[in-house]
Amino acid sequence: MAVDRALVHGVSVALATYNGAHYLKEQLDSLADQTYLPSELVVTDDGSSDETLEMLAEFATTAPFPVRIHRNPVRLGYRANFMHAASLCSGSLISFCDQDDVWRRDNLEQVVAGFDDPDVLLVFHNALLVKADRQPISPFYATPPVAGCAPILTLNPWMFAWGFMQTFRADLKNAMPEWEQAQCHLFPGEVLGHDMFFFLLAASLGKVRYLDEMLTEYRQHDNNTVGSKKRTPPTLIERWRYRFEDRSETYGHLAHVATINADLLGQLSRSDAMPETLKSAAGTAAQAWLPIARLYGDRARCCRGGAIGRLKAFLRLWRAGFYGESSFWTLGRNAMLKDFVLGVICAPLILRIGARSSLTDRTCRRGLRTLGQAQTASR
Numbered sequence: 001m002a003v004d005r006a007l008v009h010g011v012s013v014a015l016a017t018y019n020g021a022h023y024l025k026e027q028l029d030s031l032a033d034q035t036y037l038p039s040e041l042v043v044t045d046d047g048s049s050d051e052t053l054e055m056l057a058e059f060a061t062t063a064p065f066p067v068r069i070h071r072n073p074v075r076l077g078y079r080a081n082f083m084h085a086a087s088l089c090s091g092s093l094i095s096f097c098d099q100d101d102v103w104r105r106d107n108l109e110q111v112v113a114g115f116d117d118p119d120v121l122l123v124f125h126n127a128l129l130v131k132a133d134r135q136p137i138s139p140f141y142a143t144p145p146v147a148g149c150a151p152i153l154t155l156n157p158w159m160f161a162w163g164f165m166q167t168f169r170a171d172l173k174n175a176m177p178e179w180e181q182a183q184c185h186l187f188p189g190e191v192l193g194h195d196m197f198f199f200l201l202a203a204s205l206g207k208v209r210y211l212d213e214m215l216t217e218y219r220q221h222d223n224n225t226v227g228s229k230k231r232t233p234p235t236l237i238e239r240w241r242y243r244f245e246d247r248s249e250t251y252g253h254l255a256h257v258a259t260i261n262a263d264l265l266g267q268l269s270r271s272d273a274m275p276e277t278l279k280s281a282a283g284t285a286a287q288a289w290l291p292i293a294r295l296y297g298d299r300a301r302c303c304r305g306g307a308i309g310r311l312k313a314f315l316r317l318w319r320a321g322f323y324g325e326s327s328f329w330t331l332g333r334n335a336m337l338k339d340f341v342l343g344v345i346c347a348p349l350i351l352r353i354g355a356r357s358s359l360t361d362r363t364c365r366r367g368l369r370t371l372g373q374a375q376t377a378s379r
Contacts, residue, residue, distance in 0.1 A: 012038065014086045015042065029174040035108075038091070040066045041066070079194050081183065082163060091170060092114065094167065120205060120209050124209075125213055145159070155208060161199055168198045245350075255297040259289075265286035298313040302314050302340075311344050323336035
């Protein structure tokens, strides 16, 4: 694939390491073998006690691009370590890199071409899950999660892509001072992952492009910090138990996170550090997140409290069109049935016999509609 090198002023690869010597050489070799070479490799090591630093130093002597190695004076943890690596990058594009994966030779070539549209803020791609010895397992995405290039504010707001498959414009780095206020929607009390943070920004402020090419071998082994573990299919009882969970905690948490996201984006809209085009988009995105917070607040109220309060919350959702097909954020008919039956009617019973919320609600998969409808819904 031909790539116009005038499109970018270099791609920085941000590699966070910690005791990764066992698999690191294969990853480094795959970086040096890229058909489109990065402008630099920035490594932040989080206190490795094995041969990781020695391997990096040796690689730096022969690499066909500059290699900058930084050793953290204190342990940061993998999220903050990746954020530190990104903060040190100088390229106009930044590509996260795991220490134990292997990149396909045309990884960066394909990814850079995906930024041909200046409104694309992030490109992510498919990957091949492999065993520790690189024997293939399966594609990471069995079906494409996005149809090509998704316009601004059209993706499910809870969607994200893992860091090893994403590259983003360095303009988004200007939002990093706000990172620690962002909260993970999956794990209450935890700061948002580095990869989730940049995906949130990109989807809220511009376009996101997906490439259905397996450009990385995503190695699965016993020491993965985050991995795709093989799980036993749920039993019939477990499936029914999930259906009768108390979802009020899940929905309440999502409402809280949506409010935080609206506040964060509002702050970015007033930040002198942000480019003017992104500041304007951030103000619009902040307003778009507010109805999502109200939506999940009312979904939580459908599942708890008195009968009249539960019914009123359901009617607010219904009147706002959140169960229809034309609103900015659509839950769908199945969610309407669930909220009415399991919430309005059966909430007292669910609270007594149901399982506690698992914070893994999978409704709301239809996505956002249009920016104009978003602004209408937020008023």
